[in-house]
Amino acid sequence: MTVHHLSPEILSAIEGAVGPGGFTADAAGMAKYLGDWAGDYRGEALAVLRPGSVGEVQAVMRLCSELGLGVIPQGGNTGLVSGAIDSKGRGLVVVSLERLNAIRQIDTENFTLRADAGCVLQTIKDACEAQDCLFPLALGAQGSCQIGGNAASNAGGVNVLRYGMARDLILGLEVVLANGELWNGFAGLRKNNSGYDLKQLFIGSEGTLGIITGVEVKLFPKPVQTETAYLGLASFEAAIQLFNRARRDCSDLISAFEIIGSECIELARLIDPGIAAPVSAPVQVLMELSSGPGIDLNTLLASFLADAMEKGLVTDAVLATSSVQARSFWAIREGLVEGQARRGYHVRTDLSVRISDIPALISQARHFIANSHPSWIPLVYGHAGDGNIHFNVLPPLELAEHHARARGAEVIAGLYEIAVGLGGSISAEHGIGRSRREEFWTGLSPTHRHMVAALKTALDPKGLMNPGCLLPATEILS
Amino acid sequence: MTVHHLSPEILSAIEGAVGPGGFTADAAGMAKYLGDWAGDYRGEALAVLRPGSVGEVQAVMRLCSELGLGVIPQGGNTGLVSGAIDSKGRGLVVVSLERLNAIRQIDTENFTLRADAGCVLQTIKDACEAQDCLFPLALGAQGSCQIGGNAASNAGGVNVLRYGMARDLILGLEVVLANGELWNGFAGLRKNNSGYDLKQLFIGSEGTLGIITGVEVKLFPKPVQTETAYLGLASFEAAIQLFNRARRDCSDLISAFEIIGSECIELARLIDPGIAAPVSAPVQVLMELSSGPGIDLNTLLASFLADAMEKGLVTDAVLATSSVQARSFWAIREGLVEGQARRGYHVRTDLSVRISDIPALISQARHFIANSHPSWIPLVYGHAGDGNIHFNVLPPLELAEHHARARGAEVIAGLYEIAVGLGGSISAEHGIGRSRREEFWTGLSPTHRHMVAALKTALDPKGLMNPGCLLPATEILS
Structure with a gap:
């Protein structure tokens, strides 16, 4: 049985499951659930359901199971791969978790937190900070993405190097299964070797196996000191060598090691013309160490950099002397992402390769663009310490968007081929969704x-x- | 179809799969595969197969699938829960991975290593050490356990606190499925968010979903300095408070935080009468920090301990001044485990609870033993930083073993009830196997x-x- 429209009987059953205010089926009401953050996709749906409790999520799934009605679980809708939006979703319902948005428990003795799936990441981070704890997941979208979506998509971000992906931070899940049954996978235990680790299945499954309604995560002590440096280097090879030295020389205190191609700076200046790179070099690195008390972190980083300069790995280095200056370094990293969105349609990738293959990936990809799409502008940046490079490409400004999009598909295909040829992945952190x-x-x-x-x-x-x-x-x- | 004995046809098919030297079906040849390390279990089997290549493992599984013949995959046979030994295994074959024992690749630039499943953990650790890298999995059985078994059982050990369980250290797996197909889950990538993370299913599945034939793991820089302290405390509550302070004050540099009840010392002395605890206190803690260069680790630990003594959390502290002294601290921790085996049958548990519930777990468990089994001697030790306590119980020496075993089952049931009552797990790291x-x-x-x-x-x-x-x-x- 396929549902093609919402008959009065179905509408009444939906109302029975989520209450009269818990759903919308008109175009205006559904609009904000059917467009993505980056403006790349438009979806369709029969209705958007907004259950207000875990019990209502179960009622929704029991109903959909009975009707054979497909469901798109949706968090903050900040994904980049059309995972929570379906342009052909005319016969599906979106189930938004936004009304399940409470923090259920923070336990600072066990360094754990439990929250509803619809809780916004920033809300969780702020609540932890207020208790001198850190929840390290850090994404550009953290002001609107939700922890359930972070779990379902195994979100990454700038802190993966030190603290891992969402998968590494999750201790337990609560999930409503396709048949409406509730699986309670909460325990709060650091170690629990009792059979199949079922939560692992749902993490990164992008809503295809169940609806995550609750998430339990690990917390960390909030670092009391941070040192940030902005470095200039001659090549990506040098950047990878530098990273390998940093791993050995800076213990486990590196919290960020972001590579930025100098061509990205202009993009950041679209957001704030006051932005300027503190170094002049083709390859730039934003490096951050953080720790608790009792370590002379400034000297650790300064000596490391002095040694790297002496060895010729780094050509120029600025160690931030204030948190304001450190913020200005991060403004470059954040601005270059926003600047791309401001400029309009562009090819966005999320490739990963073995760390030692990063220079080859970049060189082959640049070669491909220069030869096959010479008027397009490649941008290179990413979480190099994880082997994860965002090799994005801007179309020439004079190219009409629909032409650029058609051409963009070829660009993406070529870049994927290069990554796969190096044994890499076409999705380091953004996921697969529908677009990949x-x-x-x-x-x-x-x-x-x-x-x-x-x-x-x-x-x-x-x-x-x-x-x-x-x-x-x-x-x-x- | 059930196979009850090896007909000439089946024997000939097995020989076709693994060659004439690749199996044994007589009692003497099978003996070493049918007894466990701790001497707790005796198994039975139709035959022991020893494939010499991944292709032979596939041939074995194709044959078994055709015959409907059940398979027990076996690594170093050091597990403690009868996972690779079946006392009712008369109709099954054991498939030992011991002949697949090569290290396939060490990549020190990417900090990764690939090995056959049958490679002994110590061999891997030594090979890494020789290249200034660390593979942090550390178990009492590391001289004979195999990396494939470590993956299948999601092994833990003393370094979990800093580096995680086997699950956290595994980047990829190669698995022969029940139908003989080979799944190649190797990629060497730190980040790869491409659909279901299939390897997670096999990790900790104890051989019930496939035979792991190869494992790819993360390596770490070898720490260049280590500081070790042995502490005396008044209570387990103090130990948990101390751990929480250490998390905040020692950054992420804690590599061990082992709790030892003073009653364990006597057991260690069964192995080496020269062993003596450097402190006199009811609760003792072995604490270790490790790091790269450029950090004054000694001062960090010394100041932390001075502060803890001033606050009354620690009553006595000895900071090792040489690696010999540090080794003598570890000899206590290792000796107490061996001492239990030397003494004979004993109740062994592997409980985990929320870290803050450790004192309650210990107190309830001691109360239970004192009331219900007053002549039995409880021992408390474990990886307290992970919430993992081995609450073991020694029978009175005068009790005959078969009586002790019968009584031991009641002791275990009572201890499990206490752990579960606290929301804990009956298996923090050892797994479920057949015995649990x-x-x-x-x-x-x-x-x-x-x-x-x-x-x-x-x-x-x-x-x-x-x-x-x-x-x-x-x-x-x-």
Whole structure:
């Protein structure tokens, strides 16, 4: 049975599940749930449901299971791969978690926090900060993304190097399954080796196996000191060598090691013309150490940099002498991302390779753009310490957007080919969603595909959960 | 079809899969594969197969799948929960990975290593050390356990606090599935957010979903300095408070925080009568910091301890002034484990609770022993920073072993009840195997059980992989 429109009976059943104020089915009411943060996708849906409790999420899934109605779980809608928006979603309902937005518990003795899935990341970070704790997940979208979406997409960000991806920070999940049953995977334990670690399945599954309604995370002591440096280097090779030395010489205190190609600075200046790179060099690195008390962190970083300059790895280095100056370094990193959005449509990638292959990735990708799309402008930046490079490409300003988008698809295909050729991934942190599904799926071995399909079928036999995201619709699988 | 004995046809098929030297079916040849390290279990098997290549493992699984013959994958056989030994395994074959024992690759630029599943952990650690790298997994059994078994059981150990469990250290796996297909999950990438993270399923699955044939792990820079202290404290409450302060004051440099009840010292002296605790206090802590260069680690630890003494958290503290002295502290921690084995049968647990509940766990457990088994001697030690306590209990020496074992089952049941009552786990790191299966399974919610069974069926529909381990035999599931 496929639902093509909401009959009065179905509307009444939905109202029974989420109450009269818990859903909207008119275009105006649905608009904000059907457009993404970056303006790249427009979705469709039969209705947007906004359950106000875990019980209501269960009622929604029981109803959808009965009707055979597909569901798109949605958090803050800040994803970049059309994971929570479906342009062909005319027969699906969006289930927004935004009304489940409470912090349930902060336990500073155990360094754990439990929150509803719809809790905004920044709210969680602020609550931890107020108790001298750190929840280290840090993303550009943290003011609007939700912790449930962070879990479902295994979010990354600038602190991965020190603290890991969302997967590494999650201790437990609470999930409503496709049949409406509730799985309580909370325990608050640091170590629990009791059979299959079921939460791992849902982390990064992009809503295709169930709806995450609650998340339990690890907290850390808030660092009491931070040292930030902005460095100029001659090449990406030098940057990778520098990182490897830093790993050895700075213990486990590196909290950021971001590579920025000098061509990115202009983009940041679109956001704030006052922005200027404190060094002049083709490759720039924003490096940050942080720690508790009792360590002379300034001397540690200063000596490291002096040694790196002496060895010729770094050509220029500015060690921030105030938090204002450190903020100005970060403004470059943040501004260059916003600047791309300001400039309009552009090719966005999220590639990862073995760390030692980063220079090859960048060199091959630049070569490809220079040869095949010479009027396009490549930008290189990323979390180099994780092997994760955002190699983005700006179309020439004079190219009309629809032409640029058509051409952009070729650019992306070429860049993916280069990453895959180096044994890399086309999705280091953004996920697969709908926009990368085909490249992802065709790149898998038959055995891998068979396992993915078997897991999907095991947990969502009717194919109701986020159909079309990550893997082809279930009917294709059998 | 159930295989009850090895017919000439089956023997010949096995020989076809692994060669004439690749299996043994006589009692003498099988003996070493059917007894565990701790001497707690005796197993049975139709035969022990020793494939010499990944292709041979595939051939074995194809054959077993055809015959409907159940398989027990086996690494170094150092597990403590009868996961690789089956006392009712008369109709099963053991597949030992011991001949797949090569290190395939060490990449010191990417800090990664790939090895065959049968590679002994100590061999891997030594190879890393020789290249100034650290593979931090550290277990008492490291001289004989194998990396594939470490992955399958999600091994823990003394370095979990700083570096995580095996799960946190694994970047990729290579697995032969129940149908003989090979899944290559190697990539060497730090970040790869591309759909379901399939390796997570096999980690900690105790051989019930496939045979791990290769493991890729993260390496770390070898610390260049280590500071070790042995502390005396008045109570377990003080130890937990001390740990929480240490987390804040010692950055992320704590590499061990082991709690030792003073009653354990006597056990260590069974191994070496020269062993003596450097402090006299009811609760003792072995604390270790480690780091790269450029940090005054000695001053960091010394100031931390001075402050803790001033605040009355620590009553006595000895900071090792030489590596010999540091080794003597570790000899206590290692000796107390060996001493228990030397003394004979004892109740062994591996409980975890929220860190703040450790004092309650210990107090309730001691109360239970004092009241219900007054002549038994409780021992408390463990990785307190992870919430993981080994609350073990020694029977009175005069009690005959078979009586002690019978009584021991009651002791274990009582201790599990206390841990579960505190929201804890009956298996922090040792796993479930066969010995804890019933308590584990009956403690799960119906929804959790249903999910476990669905995953098992999805990947091992014939129920061939380690039958009876972790979950009831598949026929019970449906």
